[in-house]
Amino acid sequence: MDERSLTKLLAPEGWALLSQLPPYSEEAALRISTGLHERGMDPDLVAAALTQSRLRARAVGKFGDFAAGMLFTPAGLEQATRLSVAAHHARRYADxxxxxxxxxGCGLGGDAMALSALGVPVLAVEADEATAALATVNLRFFPSATVRHADAMTLDLAAEGVDAVFADPARRTRGGRRVFDPGAYTPPLDAVLALRADVPALGMKVAPGIPYSFLPGDAHAQWVSVDGDVVEAGLWFGPLAPEGPGRSALVLAGDDAHVLTESEQVRGTPAGAPDAPARSAVVREVGEYLYEPDGAVIRAGLVARVAEDLDAGVVSEDIAYLTGDTLTPTPFARAYRVQDHFVFSLKRLRAYLRERDVGRVEIKKRGTAVEPEQLRRQLSLKGSAAATVVLTRLGGRQSVVVVERV
Known part of the structure; x- marks a missing residue:
């Protein structure tokens, strides 16, 4: 959003227009826009208000009911922390x-909102002037939060009385492409990590795909999933990491939160260090059940940990599907009952599904180059039943496992 549009939107006329718009829908947007233009409304203001209405609709998934009173930019919303995740961040600082x-790098202020809601004072610093203005609006109901337009890395932490830091480096280029090299974050990973020399209580967000080799030995690295989707990874230091150095997975599903760490036998050893390679689970023949570990568990390198809890093994080396003969409920993996399995061939799979009158098929895959949508077209199914097939490697061979969700 440019400065001109933002100024108009924050003026009384703009704020009133935004509050009067109905819930956003693509079908109604053109009709509303045309009607407002016919009433003599400023076209720039109309465009800015409808853009905010659309962004607010998208933001409900991250901010819930709070989205209706917030302002966004597309890039800021993309990188913003979900409020449910921000609440867990804030709890670390409060504790x-x-x-x-x-x-x-407060962005639109999501983490600052969560901290303020717990009564933790926040100095929110943002280098982009327009984004800082939006954060000021979003934090207007929290008197313990102060927003400052400045370069975050020039802040004199000691002079400000700061005793804890949260950093969210930008991980996209100006063109919107994702940045995978931690040295290319803005600011770079090493620059943020250096802050813990002055403020040991440091937390920061990093890309979920960060290699373990970039994780400092004193970090607690936690990957977070929400309803099955991996949304972030965070590094926590000093008093913000009571678990101590290592890796963990935080799995959020609805109102439930579950944390998985390494077993006591491994924690505190080189194998349990944050930068250690993931432990391997034993390979087993396909049993009565197949388990699909949560993405946060996989990213945190804790598949072997879940395998131990389930008395299960992996179906093949380096494949994150587990199998065993016992059904054990766990929040860290989805369970399926195995109905059949065989070596993959298009002809055999098509015949197998047609014999069972299958017309709708869910295709899951790991460790195979087969493209599900292409395979679905090639199967050309027309039956009335549904099935779930898993394409993976069994004993080193491309295979199919037919399952049903437990």
Whole structure:
């Protein structure tokens, strides 16, 4: 959003227009826009208001009911922390007794909102002027939060009285492409990590795909999933990491939160260090059940940990499907009952499904180059039943496992 549009939107006329718009829908947007133009409304203001209405609709998934009173940019919404995840961040700072958190690269203010809701004072710093203005609007109901337009890395933490830091480096280029090299974050990973020399209570977001080799030995790295989707990874240090160095997975589903860490036998050993390679689980023949570990569990390298809890093994080396003969409920993996399995061939799979009158098929895959949509077209199914097939490797061979969700 450019400065001109933002100024118009924040003026009384713009704020009134935004509050009067109905819930956004693509079908109604053109009709509403035309009607407002016919009434003599400023076209720039109309465009800005409808853009905000559309972004607010998209933001409900991250901010719930709060989205209706917030302002967004597309890029800011993309990188913003979900409020449910931000609440877990904030709890770390509250439990550590933080008295002033510097939120460096605060974006639209999602984490600052969660901290403020727990009564933790926040100094939210944002380098982009327009984004800082939007964060000020979004934090207007939280008197303990202050927004400052500045370069976060020039902040004198000691002079400000900061005793804890949260950093969310930009991980996209100006053109919107994702940045995978931690050295190319803005600011770079090493620059943020250096802050813990002055403020040991440091937390920061990183890309979920960060290689373990980039994780400092004193970090607690936690991957977070929400309703099955991996949404972030965070590094926590000092009093913000009571678990100590290592890796964990936080699985959020509805109102439930579950944390998985390494077993006690491994924790605190080189194998349980944050930068250690993931442990391997034993390979087993396909049993009565197939388990699909949560994405956060896989990213955190804890598949072997779940396998131990389930008395299961992996179906093949480096494939994150587990199998066993016992059904054990767990929040860290989805369970399927195995109905059949055989070596993959298009002809055999097509015949197998047609014999069972299957017309709708869910295709899951790991460790295979087969493209599900292409395979679905090639199967050309017309039956009335439904089935789930898993394409993976069994004993080193491309195979099919037919399953049903438990």
């Amino acid at each position: 550590a007794g933080a008295t002033l958190v510097a939120d460096l």
